[in-house]
Amino acid sequence: MRKRWLLVASAPQVWRESKQRYKLIGFECENCKRPFFVERVICPNCKSRKIREIRLGAEGTVESFTVIFNPPKKFEYHSPYIIGLIKLKKGVKVIGQIVDCLPQEVKVGLEVEVSFRIVSKDEDTGLIMYGYKFRPKIY
Amino acid sequence: MAGYGLIRVGEHWNKSLRHLGAEVYLDLVSRVGEVKINKVYVSSLFAAESSHQYLFAPLLADHLGLEHVPATRVEAGDASGGIAVHEAFLSIKSGMFDSVLVIGAEKMTEHVASISTESRAKLLDSKYESPHGLTLAGTYALMMREYMDKYSVPREAFGMFSVEMHKNAVNNPYAQLRFPITLEKYFESPTTADPLKLYDCAPISDGAAALLLTSLDYGKEISDSLVEIKASSAATDNFSIIDRDSILELKSTSKALEEALSEAKVKRRNIDVLEIHDSFTIAAFLSLESLGFSQKGKTHELVLNNYFSKDSDLPVNPGGGLKARGHPMGATGVYQLVESYMQLTGEAGHFQVPDPKNILVQNMGGTGSITAVHILSRIE
């Protein structure tokens, strides 16, 4: 029985956002060259409307991180999990989970790379949002 | 500001959202009588989510017997209260209205904590932050880690701030957590979002507060205890922390403060009491720095030297702040302003600060995406 239709993940939303989540697409202002990750129609720096997509690469470093012990309901079974503020090579920052390591192994400055994962899954309908997470860089 | 109504922040299991709103209105009426009300602003963040109620403002107006009075809900995260008062202030300044009622009301105990955590995560960017399992506490934890890392801050400074807030709340009859804590208890408290501990965080609260704003002329007609809003300002910042050059600067706060100071024509040194948005201890530190009352990375020195305690020259949150008074999100800003009103009119009883003239109130939404700043002054 599906009782939570109003609360379930939105298929159109998952579909719309998949391009950026799958490939870590970023943006750059054609005018002032400022790179950023949050999709916008107006450059936050120079207010230009000319914005193009850029590839941000797959590597970055941990700027800050937290370990979540009191998660939202839908992340309950993932607890505790690590979330990082990651600085990518182009200077753009993103939020993402840090996986494939123990909390005590994460340090500010740790080098990480993108790993393709399930970002969230609607346990009611089964709809999956795939996308980027980060793991310690494998050499 | 011509009058107020309050109930104690806490877990009001037997009261619905509308009941909370009605109760503080009756409390207000018991002080100022049945006065003219031109407009109602209701600040409530989770009315739709936890009480399944859109159009909560007209519903409340109806329950208050305010027939046909226009009523609007204001949602600005946990700055809803401050922003609602800001809107009320503007509507009076515009000359349209003489008397505007602001009611902040919030029920956060209707659902279990993990649902409440999920609701609060909606204060974050729904595309870039919350889908990753980031929580509001988690975002402040990211700030705290970076702050501690950058400035080598001893952990006990955060603990001492929390201890101070609990000490203040003991004397505030409207506070939720009216018990003192020790540093030891702070360190023993469980980690919620590393490095944040439970005692770094404001509690989950129900609460409501009412505030009557009037023009000076109408205020004089109905009340002997008036407080002047010398400045009411609001500002925003990059919504997501990933778009901010530094996550340790609360630019919405510094910008709103700047405007408030110039609007009120007062200097920082003229401020006698600070009422700040300490939803987390790190939020308090960053707020004090962004407000310019301490230098970047130096707040711990001031805290450890009791610079902000209740008997100092610059008391911070004499009623216990969000940490210990409690943080009924959408109502919090109204509580802050009501408590400050009580301080300036000498009605704060056991949590009264001696003879304050100017109080600065900062109410922040989410991770600092929006801030309302008010400067309140005693009318001599």
Added chain:
Amino acid sequence: MKNKIDVDILGWGGYVPIYRISVDEISKEWGENPLKWRKMLGLCEKSVPSLDEDSTTLAVEACKICLKRAQVDPSEITAIYVGTESKAYAVKPTSTIIAQALGLSPSISSADMEFACKAGTEALTVCMSQVISRGGVGLAIGTDTAQGRPKDPLEYSAGAGAAAFILGSKHSKRESAAKILFHYSYVTDTPDFWRKNGDKYPCHAERFTGSPAYFKHTVNAARTLMKTVGTNPSDYQHVIFHQPNGKFPLKAAKLLGFVKKQLKYGLLVDKIGNTYSANSLLGLVSVLDNAAPGDKILLVSFGSGAGSDAFHLEVQEGISEKKRLALPLEKFINRKINVSYGSYVRKRAMLYV
């Protein structure tokens, strides 16, 4: 020689999740003697996917490595075939998700395959046919997060992993790492292992999975292929069998006349468990990571239900350069975090009821 084909492997890549659970840990939970199980199954530990991993995500990781080796722009790929028996959705293709994640063009042929543990090599054979008949460059993937019912012997072995290959033909004019020169498939209707619609865990017929199923198909496919090619076991530097446990491939090798040395790189089951559709293909990944130009490789898969695909491969000069372009499978096999049974139960989503 009759039946000779000519397909180039342009790139290869394997991926195994970081978590492991040991046979000892599982047997401890059930009060069993770990030595008995280690000996009976020839296993030490198996790979465990995390809650945020499924056959789709494992496949994408394997493909990223494969693409680096192939040095093919994703937009040039014309076909993608994915073999798995643990699809993320019962209905909705995995291949399209992988294609989107890798940046493949929408103008491609794509399909999901299922044939128990043989689905991966099935994807490979379909991909071979595609590049032979239509040219272009194809992507073939075997991936699984295999399910083993608690207490079932399968619980000790059902692992997770993915292997990916980019194939081309002489028309694609690219550096070849190895050539697939012969292929033979042998299938019958044999109910040795199955999973009912809607069930979470498969059923199997215990000892019936041995001689009438695994050995009959594996041996038949291998013998027929070698006969077609005109080779003897001693002609191969490397042989890879499907490895549901540590014992079956050794026995198959013995039956066919191979020696242990030839299994050295292709036998991974003791460290990562049975990765189902990725199983023998991960063996091939490991062999290619270690092979030298001129080496001959025999690959024989097995899928319950039942059937075997056998392939004759010859390693080309291009392999030396390509090896250096991406991480070898060994990196992922040696990178590991061992978990408790409790943690395993949570990672395998058994807490969701």
